[in-house]
Amino acid sequence: MSAGDNEYDDLLNNLSNPMNFMQGGNFGMGLPTSSSASTPMPFTPTPQTPMVSTPMIHTPVHTPLHTPLPTSSFVPPFTMGMNPPPTTPYTANLPTVASTPLPSGVVVPTTTPTTANEYEHGIVPIIQNVVSTVNLGCELKLKQIALHARNAEYNPKRFAAVIMRIRDPKTTALIFASGKMVVTGAKSEDESRLAARKYARIIQKLGFNAKFTEFKIQNIVGSCDVGFPIRLEGLNCQHHNYASYEPEIFPGLIYRMVDPKVVLLIFVSGKIVLTGAKHREIIYQAFNNIYPVLKDFKKDDNIQPKATSDEQ
Numbered sequence: 287m288s289a290g291d292n293e294y295d296d297l298l299n300n301l302s303n304p305m306n307f308m309q310g311g312n313f314g315m316g317l318p319t320s321s322s323a324s325t326p327m328p329f330t331p332t333p334q335t336p337m338v339s340t341p342m343i344h345t346p347v348h349t350p351l352h353t354p355l356p357t358s359s360f361v362p363p364f365t366m367g368m369n370p371p372p373t374t375p376y377t378a379n380l381p382t383v384a385s386t387p388l389p390s391g392v393v394v395p396t397t398t399p400t401t402a403n404e405y406e407h408g409i410v411p412i413i414q415n416v417v418s419t420v421n422l423g424c425e426l427k428l429k430q431i432a433l434h435a436r437n438a439e440y441n442p443k444r445f446a447a448v449i450m451r452i453r454d455p456k457t458t459a460l461i462f463a464s465g466k467m468v469v470t471g472a473k474s475e476d477e478s479r480l481a482a483r484k485y486a487r488i489i490q491k492l493g494f495n496a497k498f499t500e501f502k503i504q505n506i507v508g509s510c511d512v513g514f515p516i517r518l519e520g521l522n523c524q525h526h527n528y529a530s531y532e533p534e535i536f537p538g539l540i541y542r543m544v545d546p547k548v549v550l551l552i553f554v555s556g557k558i559v560l561t562g563a564k565h566r567e568i569i570y571q572a573f574n575n576i577y578p579v580l581k582d583f584k585k586d587d588n589i590q591p592k593a594t595s596d597e598q
Contacts, residue, residue, distance in 0.1 A: 293446050293447065293462075294468070407577050409511075410570070411569050413473055413474060413566060413569070414508060414509050414559075415473070416473065416477065416478040416507075417468065417504045418472070418479070418502060419466065419469070419500070420499070420501045421466055422466070422486055422489060422494070422498070423499050424465050424497070425465060426463050426489065426496075427463075427494075428463050430492070431448050431461065431492055432448050435448075435450060446462065447460040447461055447462045452481065452485070455471075457469055457478070458471050461485070465496070467482065469481050504564065506561075506568075506569055508561075508566070510557075510573060512556040512580055514556050515555060516583050517554075517585050518538075518554050521541075521552070521579070521580075529541050530542075537553060539551070541576065548562045552576075552580070554585075556580075558576070
């Protein structure tokens with residue numbers, strides 16, 4: 287097994303790791319942050335020696351081999367500690383059931399929720415990121431791809447894959463020499479599949495016999511705001527078998543739900559991030575399960591301090 291295959295496997299294993307949220311808030315994207323996919327970069331800058339044998343390869347602008355992508359306005363990514371972007375849940379062409387079998391015990395609604403009115407609590411988690419994988423079915427020369435494709439970079443000393451980006455849909459692909467590819471940043475399953483096909487088409491135009499096989503959704507990340515502050519200390523004490531809360535390290539409580547198997551990041555402000563699901567229905571079910579628990583630990587802002595003996 288090559289080093290590239292090892293990094294690809296590590297990438298998939300770490301997609302739902304909540305510790306990834308502490309390394310730049312990439313929402314389970316699995317983007318490389320250092321020489322290995324599982325080691326975080328230092329927070330303080332260190333002097334870097336210039337690379338001579340394998341320099342960073344940037345795409346020459348004068349040799350495009352495919353049609354330039356249309357320009358679009360930049361939308362800043364949703365990051366931790368900020369309000370979610372003013373987007374609405376993806377509703378176009380949603381299937382009524384999942385395209386692949388769901389795990390046993392998961393109850394799928396007859397239709398995918400499209401409005402907040404379909405929930406008693408009136409809250410629908412918004413899908414923030416969909417991570418998928420696909421097998422192009424051929425060996426790839428990454429240096430050649432980085433030299434001739436637009437919006438691509440390759441630095442084998444840091445990460446054993448070409449990092450390529452397109453604007454529509456706005457996504458990032460990690461392309462490995464084995465032909466395996468990870469696509470991240472899409473806002474829906476359909477967008478992720480469309481982006482993966484576009485990346486495969488780019489590779490084909492570069493002269494490789496690329497196919498589109500084994501497409502699979504690996505991780506879906508959603509977020510929402512319950513609208514009230516939460517007592518994280520009490521939640522951690524009552525649910526210590528599932529919860530982990532260390533505010534000195536990370537401001538959110540990490541809640542590992544067993545059924546469905548989803549990891550939730552719960553913040554005192556009431557903002558929730560859900561990750562680790564492979565079907566959006568599981569995101570919805572996990573939030574429905576946790577919402578009554580969050581209500582039990584709602585902070586009461588109307589509590590008045592006890593009166594002193596002088597006031598009495």
